[in-house]
Amino acid sequence: MTLALLLTAVTGAWAQSYEAKVFDVPASWTGDETHLSAADLPKDFVQITKDEAKALAVPDGLVMLIYGFNGENIKVLIYMSGTLVDEDEAPEVRSMFRMYQTESNAIVCYTTPAGPKVAWDAATKTGTFAMPGSDVVLTPIYAKAAAFATTGTEPEVKPLLPAAAEGVIAGTDASLIAEGTGIVAFAGTSTEVTQGTLMYAIGTSATEAPALTAFSATVPTAKDIADDGATLYVWYYIQGADAPDGEAATLDNTFDNTEPACLTVQVLTNKFDIQFNAANANTIEAGKATVTVGGTDKTSAVTEGKLQGVKMGSEVKVKAKDGYKFRKVEVKKKAAAAPATITVTWNGADITGTGGGKSFTKDGVTITADDIEYDDKNFYGPGTFTTTLGNFTKIEVTTEGWYASGTGWSGKTWTGNASSVSFSGDIMGYGGGNLKFVFTIEPTN
Secondary structure (H helix, E strand, O other): OOHHHHHHHHHHHHOOOEEEEEEOOOOOOOOOOOOOOOOOOOOOOEEEOHHHHHOOOOOOOOEEEEEEEOOOOOEEEEEEEEOOOOOOOOHHHHHHHHHHHHOOOOEEEEEOOOOOOOEEEOOOOEEEOOOOOOOOOOOOOOOOEOOEOEEOOOOOOEEOOOOEOOOOEOOOOOEOEOOOOOOEOEOOOOOOOEOEEEEEEEEOOOOOOOOHHHOEOOOOEOOOOOOOOEEEEEEEEEEEOOOOOOOOOOOOOOOEOOOOEEEEEEEEOOOEEEEOOOOOOOOHHHOOEEEEEOOEEOHHHOEOOEEEEEOOOOOEEEEEOOOOOOOOOOOOOOOOOOOOOEEEEEEHHHOOOOOEEEEEEEOOEEEEEEEEEOOOOEEEEEEEEEEOOEEEEEEEEEOOEEEEEOOOEEOOEEEEEEOEEEEEEEEEOOOOOOOEEEEEEEEOO
């Protein structure tokens, strides 16, 4: 059915509630399905594609603008407006619209009854309008919260949340946030525009966030922390991005803030000791030398061969008194304390995955097997335990299904010192009910 015939079929049905008109299509409009420019459309009209029109319900007060070719290939324009009556009373109206949903050469434009104009203030995130002399429907449209970028693949996808830096010394420019963490996800398909800005603030509590006005995009450092060090509560959140100036808000360019979260950062003291070794009789305490720190004489503060509380970066001078001579002065860093033992524990519920696989990693330890059944927690050997944390000194396995052996194993326990431990045979978890791995690791640094 052509446009001309459709118009004839529905004219009678619109006599009381609709008006329909045929116009010449402006020369600037094309006859194909190319979208019109916004300037070509009547005020407040929005163009939809044929596919979108198929899903469009006909609400009361709809105004439709349909254009295309009739049977003689002449451009025509049909304008319809009014209040739609019940479908049983005007089936031709519904029929006409359905026909246009399937016409390959027709494009539908529509508008709903105009409402008050809402002035949007991006800075305060408020919308303001003047109440008209009629009822209105107010529809706030909330933006989704911004997100952090992620790493890994299913089922090991993890968000790149900020992490507390370790080994930060008070009074230095060292960041309180570990490098490489806290990356904001990109907005939409962009690889340059992010969903927001990561904001930080130092609070007084791990449970109550500071006011949002206290947050800044500047990453906090230990510069202003007193020499004694401190336990700091670093709060962070993503300040969601607003739509760029001149652009309408969409799901891809407008985001809400995330909820604030807290990190506890232990800032180390900036007070270190100097141990004076008595390499020969020329010791400080014997009164044969002086020591100054930052130009201040600290000789009398040296007790039992030790000067305490020297700040990192301070200039330290050791000078032999008149009548005595140093051949040289040696300074070495004090040997680090032996590293603490690390214990990593896997229970059956910790071993996650779907189907089968060849390896599983958690907390710096990996088990590789000929086949892994994740649902039943079964590991079919031969296999290998490896770690990036140092060297295993002990591996203990708890399960009723132990059919493995190998060098260093005594029953279900391995002892030795290696970063890689092999086993033959199978470790059966039977669903993980009593399955448990305990890895004792000696760090290498």
